[in-house]
Structures are given as C-alpha cells and as structure tokens.
Amino acid sequence: MSTVRSPAVAGTFYPADPAALERAVDDCLDRARVEPLPAKAIVAPHAGYVYSGPIAGTAYAAVLHRADRVRRVVLAGPAHRYPLRGIAVPGADGLATPLGVVPVDRAALDAIADLPGVQTLDRAFDGEHSLEVHLPFLQRVFPDAAVVPLLVGETPADMTERVLERLWGGPETLVVVSSDLSHFHDSDTARTLDRATSDAIEAAAPERLSGDRACGVMPLAGLLRRARALDLRVTTRDLRNSGDTAGGRDRVVGYGAYSLEPAEEARLTDDQRRLLLDAAMAALRHRVERGVTVEPEADAFPLPLRAARRTFVTLDLDGSLRGCIGTLEPVDPLVRDVAANAVKAAMQDPRFAPLSAAELARVSLTVSILSHDRPIAFTGEADLLAQLRPGRDGLIIADGTRRALFLPKVWDVLPDPRDFLHHLKAKAGLAPDRETGTLRALRFTAETFGTA
Known part of the structure; x- marks a missing residue:
C-alpha cells in the first residue's frame, strides 16, 4: 500500500492555501533576473518564502526551460531537527504539499540502498523543512518529475559524493542542494561572510566551508566534489540576506542561488x-x-x-x-x-x-x-596523446620543478597532438623525446572570447 508524507511547514514557511502558494512561487520565478542556463545542478535556500523565496526563485528560473526534460530531481538538504549520522531517505511513496503529491522515485532509492551511510529513517523527516520548502517550486517548474529526497547529516564528503554519483544520470536528472548561508549577524557582516562562502562554492572548495557559514555544508561538500571531478563551473546567481528581502538588518540570514554547469557549455552572456x-x-x-x-x-x-x-x-x-x-x-x-x-x-x-x-x-x-584541472592517468606518451582532445583541451605538464601550460587556443597553431605535446615539453625546458615516466599531466577547458 502506498504511503504519502503530509507537509510539516505549510502555513508557516509557505502558504497553506493552494492558490496563494501558486501565486507565491510564480511571483518568485517571475521576478528572477537570470538567463536560461545549461545547469546540471543548482543550490537554493530553504527559509520561509517571504525571506528566501526570491533567491530560490532565481535558482529555479535558471532551469525553467528544462521543464520538458527533467523527470527526476535529486533533492539533498541538511537535517535541522534530528541528530542524523549518514544519509536518511523516507519510506513514503509520495511527499504532499497543498499543491498535491510529489512522487518519490523509489527505484532510485533502491539503487542507493546498499551504499554506506544510506538508511531509511522516517523520523529524521518529522518537522524538517529543508527539503519540503523546495517541493512547491518543483511542482510548478517540473510538474512531471519524481523526487529523490536525501537528508544529509554528519557524513564524510566522499560518502555523499558516491550517492550523487550513482544518481547523477543524464539530462533527465537535476540535482538540487538546499542550503542557507550565515545566520544572525548584522547585514554588513553577513554580506562579507556570504561573499567569502560564495567564493569557496564557486571554487568548488568544500574544505573552505563550515556549518556556521552554510547549514547545508554536508550535501554541498559532496556536490562540489562532483563539480571538480566532472569539470562543472559553479556561479553565484543571487546573493542576498533577509535584510534585503523582508526582515530587519540587525540579525539576518544569508541566502545564495548557485548554478553548476558543464564547463564546456558554461558561457557568460x-x-x-x-x-x-x-x-x-x-x-x-x-x-x-x-x-x-x-x-x-x-x-x-x-x-x-x-x-x-x-x-x-x-x-x-x-x-x-x-x-x-x-x-x-x-x-x-x-x-x-x-x-x-x-x-x-x-x-x-x-x-x-x-x-x-x-x-x-x-x-x-x-x-x-x-576550468578545473583534472589529472590524466596515462601509461606512456602514446597513451597520453591518444587521450588529448584537439581544440578542446588545455594541457599542463609538470616534471619535478619544471612546469608549462598551453591554452586550448594553442591548437589553432599546433593542431597535431604530437607537435602540441613536444612544444609544451620544450616550453617546460624538457627535451621533446623525454620519456614520460615521471611526467604529470592535467587537462582543463576554457571559455575563450576577445575583442576581434
């Protein structure tokens, strides 16, 4: 028999009346100033809509154009009320809001059930708002999508990353991480702290984050590890606090909206x-x-x-x-x-x-x-050459203290991979026929544009 979890914060964090809730979500989306983005993942806040709704609206408006493709949303957020270790998933088949029921992707939850730390624990969801406040946005933006709800407690980043890796999927899957930023500083202090947190998020550097700067640090850490592994560009799309939206400026909560896009597709306007x-x-x-x-x-x-x-x-x-x-x-x-x-x-x-x-x-x-540097594992020069992608890869080589870099645009003048590598060796002060036994290689991509 199927079970549905009732909403816990309807009427407090967001309107309990369906018509009022639709208007509130749509208003947040309509007021957003963001272009459509090829984002694989977004990060959005989870406070009451009057405070954080406009910032969440920015994140969701950026992926609104994907409504006809997204069929599954992996939704990960922190556990505020239950002392959770590991990652909790619900036993329910659906999650209710005043707008109806969002189906839970039980097949996806079954697919991660064997991973370390993953546990079915319904009481971790009792009274929890970090995932629930996102559901009405999902219902308005992706009405045909099922959700994979993940509450992430004290958990090593690599454990969360493994769960996200297994659920990553293709264009049918969007990953959403729920997090607010700093809490209860004055507005000026919050702006300084939240900008530093955004710098760490944009650098995909989870080691620079802490729970007092981002309450969703645990799911964020796993997502940012994925960003480095898959060469995703992370960009701040909105950064405000409750003093900017609906509250006083003496004790504010910070909110950020972020997009994670494949670096080779990410573009400035x-x-x-x-x-x-x-x-x-x-x-x-x-x-x-x-x-x-x-x-x-x-x-x-x-x-x-x-x-x-x-x-x-x-x-x-x-x-x-x-x-x-x-x-x-x-x-x-x-x-x-x-x-x-x-x-x-x-x-x-x-x-x-x-x-x-x-x-x-x-x-x-x-x-x-x-973009991010990603190591290339290779067995010899022929293997390294076979892995290079002319016109796409920038390349860094290092051997001891010698190091050199070629941008992807260098392929315009050195289109042959062997010439490309040998000239890069020469730039590093290495002989072109130098064996690659101690050589390290890293690839990156680049967005390139100019005045002519």
Missing part, C-alpha cells in the same frame, strides 16, 4: 563579455597611456563577473602574439583578474618589450576563463 572586455581595455589604456594601474570596482559588475576565476589574457598585435599572462589559482574576482592580466600581458611578458601607446590601437585582446 554577450553583455557580460562586453563589460569584461571593456574593463580590461580600460585598465590597459590607463597603464599604457598614463602609467597608472586602475583596478575595476568588482561590486559594480554583475555577480558572474565577480566570481573568483583563473584566467589568461592574450594580446595580439596585427595578428601576431604580443603577450600572454594568466593566473593558475582562482583568487580575485573575474573582472579584476582579467584587467590585471591584460596589464601584465602588455607590460610584463618577458618575451616582449612593454607595449607602447603607439601600438595600443592595433592590439586585440582575448580572454580565456579556465
């Missing part, structure tokens, strides 16, 4: 690219023409341009290389990193004299936003 290139060229002109280094004010730019990214900037003069410098760790906001690298490529590349004012008008600028 045309307007965002234009803003970034304009900021880089402005910084370059100030340095070359006036001798003054000017850093863009990151807070004046859209959130995707404030993400901590690692970038390279390439300058070409009349079609020939004139400088190329980048960063290997994501430290600064994207707009500041690109502007700084544009200036360094013009003035500090040791292969060239500093760029002159007379040359500036003939210079074109190309930006490469790098």
Whole structure:
C-alpha cells in the first residue's frame, strides 16, 4: 500500500492555501533576473518564502526551460531537527504539499540502498523543512518529475559524493542542494561572510566551508566534489540576506542561488563579455597611456563577473602574439583578474618589450576563463596523446620543478597532438623525446572570447 508524507511547514514557511502558494512561487520565478542556463545542478535556500523565496526563485528560473526534460530531481538538504549520522531517505511513496503529491522515485532509492551511510529513517523527516520548502517550486517548474529526497547529516564528503554519483544520470536528472548561508549577524557582516562562502562554492572548495557559514555544508561538500571531478563551473546567481528581502538588518540570514554547469557549455552572456572586455581595455589604456594601474570596482559588475576565476589574457598585435599572462589559482574576482592580466600581458611578458601607446590601437585582446584541472592517468606518451582532445583541451605538464601550460587556443597553431605535446615539453625546458615516466599531466577547458 502506498504511503504519502503530509507537509510539516505549510502555513508557516509557505502558504497553506493552494492558490496563494501558486501565486507565491510564480511571483518568485517571475521576478528572477537570470538567463536560461545549461545547469546540471543548482543550490537554493530553504527559509520561509517571504525571506528566501526570491533567491530560490532565481535558482529555479535558471532551469525553467528544462521543464520538458527533467523527470527526476535529486533533492539533498541538511537535517535541522534530528541528530542524523549518514544519509536518511523516507519510506513514503509520495511527499504532499497543498499543491498535491510529489512522487518519490523509489527505484532510485533502491539503487542507493546498499551504499554506506544510506538508511531509511522516517523520523529524521518529522518537522524538517529543508527539503519540503523546495517541493512547491518543483511542482510548478517540473510538474512531471519524481523526487529523490536525501537528508544529509554528519557524513564524510566522499560518502555523499558516491550517492550523487550513482544518481547523477543524464539530462533527465537535476540535482538540487538546499542550503542557507550565515545566520544572525548584522547585514554588513553577513554580506562579507556570504561573499567569502560564495567564493569557496564557486571554487568548488568544500574544505573552505563550515556549518556556521552554510547549514547545508554536508550535501554541498559532496556536490562540489562532483563539480571538480566532472569539470562543472559553479556561479553565484543571487546573493542576498533577509535584510534585503523582508526582515530587519540587525540579525539576518544569508541566502545564495548557485548554478553548476558543464564547463564546456558554461558561457557568460554577450553583455557580460562586453563589460569584461571593456574593463580590461580600460585598465590597459590607463597603464599604457598614463602609467597608472586602475583596478575595476568588482561590486559594480554583475555577480558572474565577480566570481573568483583563473584566467589568461592574450594580446595580439596585427595578428601576431604580443603577450600572454594568466593566473593558475582562482583568487580575485573575474573582472579584476582579467584587467590585471591584460596589464601584465602588455607590460610584463618577458618575451616582449612593454607595449607602447603607439601600438595600443592595433592590439586585440582575448580572454580565456579556465576550468578545473583534472589529472590524466596515462601509461606512456602514446597513451597520453591518444587521450588529448584537439581544440578542446588545455594541457599542463609538470616534471619535478619544471612546469608549462598551453591554452586550448594553442591548437589553432599546433593542431597535431604530437607537435602540441613536444612544444609544451620544450616550453617546460624538457627535451621533446623525454620519456614520460615521471611526467604529470592535467587537462582543463576554457571559455575563450576577445575583442576581434
């Protein structure tokens, strides 16, 4: 006999009246300012709708265009009320809200039942809101989808990652992690803390997160490990607190909306690219023409341009290389990193004299936003060459203290994998015929665009 779990927080966290609930969810979606995204996963908050609903609306509006494809939502959140160790799943066949019943994907739960830490534990769901507040959004955005509910307690990140890996699926599956950010600081302090937390999330660095900065740290940690393994770009899409939405500013709760997209599909919008290139060229002109280094004010730019990214900037003069410098760790906001690298490529590349004012008008600028590095396991040079993807892979090689990097755009001039690798070896100071026994290789991808 099928069983349905009744809602616990209808009438408190969200409206109990179906018509009012529909209006509340739709209003959050309609007010969102976000473009459709090829996201495999999103992160959204779970407070009362009056406080966090608009931020959750941003996350869900970004994937609204996938309504006809998503048939399963893996929904993972923290356990607030029960001292949970491991990962709890419900015994119910459906989860009710005032809008109806969301079916539970029992086959998916059966598929993870043998994994360490996974347990059927209904009492962990009693009174719990971290998953329930998402259900009306799922009902409005993905009306044909079943849900895989996961409450994640004290759990090693690799354990959660294994569960997500088994449930990952294809385009029919969306992963949603439920988390709020900092709690009960004044608004200014919360903004500082939440920006640092967002930096860690965007860097897919779960080791930099803690439960007092993100209550969903346990499911987040597993998701961010997946992001690194699968080369997903994480981007903050909304970042506000309860003082910005409906509450006072003395004791606020922070909320963020995040998207996780395959790095090879993730793209800035045309307007965002234009803003970034304009900021880089402005910084370059100030340095070359006036001798003054000017850093863009990151807070004046859209959130995707404030993400901590690692970038390279390439300058070409009349079609020939004139400088190329980048960063290997994501430290600064994207707009500041690109502007700084544009200036360094013009003035500090040791292969060239500093760029002159007379040359500036003939210079074109190309930006490469790098994804995560992922090690390549190989048995020898032939195996490494066979695994390279011309035109797509950037490559880093390292041997002892020697290290070198080629961006994916280098394939334009070195299209043969053997030539590509041998020139990269030479750049690292290694002989082209050097055996690969101690060589390490890492691949990455890049979003590349420019002024010409």
